[in-house]
Amino acid sequence: MSAMNVGVCRIVLRLPENASLKGKRQLVRSLSARLRQKFNVAVAEVDDLDRWQIATLGVTCVSNDARHARDVLQNVVTFVEQTRLDAELLESEIDVSPAF
Numbered sequence: 001m002s003a004m005n006v007g008v009c010r011i012v013l014r015l016p017e018n019a020s021l022k023g024k025r026q027l028v029r030s031l032s033a034r035l036r037q038k039f040n041v042a043v044a045e046v047d048d049l050d051r052w053q054i055a056t057l058g059v060t061c062v063s064n065d066a067r068h069a070r071d072v073l074q075n076v077v078t079f080v081e082q083t084r085l086d087a088e089l090l091e092s093e094i095d096v097s098p099a100f
Contacts, residue, residue: 003099004099006062007072007095008059008096009076010058013057013088015055020052024055027055027087041061054090066096070094073096
């Protein structure tokens with residue numbers, strides 16, 4: 001039986017051009033859908049829900065290879081940084097742990 005690893009990533013974005021919670025929700029919804037489709041990860045807004053210029057996302061993946069999980073999440077961070085010109089990456093943190 002192979003080991004199951006869970007990778008978790010926290011991404012904090014600053015949205016300098018955003019002027020409302022509605023605009024923030026649209027950006028988060030769009031970005032979350034693209035990440036799910038491109039990387040097959042789970043995405044949720046996990047903090048700063050009432051701040052319209054800060055978005056904190058939690059991204060997770062499961063893999064039988066810890067290195068693969070870390071690579072997927074690093075690729076997510078790179079993708080966000082390079083494709084979302086309307087969002088500034090303030091912070092990202094990745095942790096991969098055995099599930100059981």
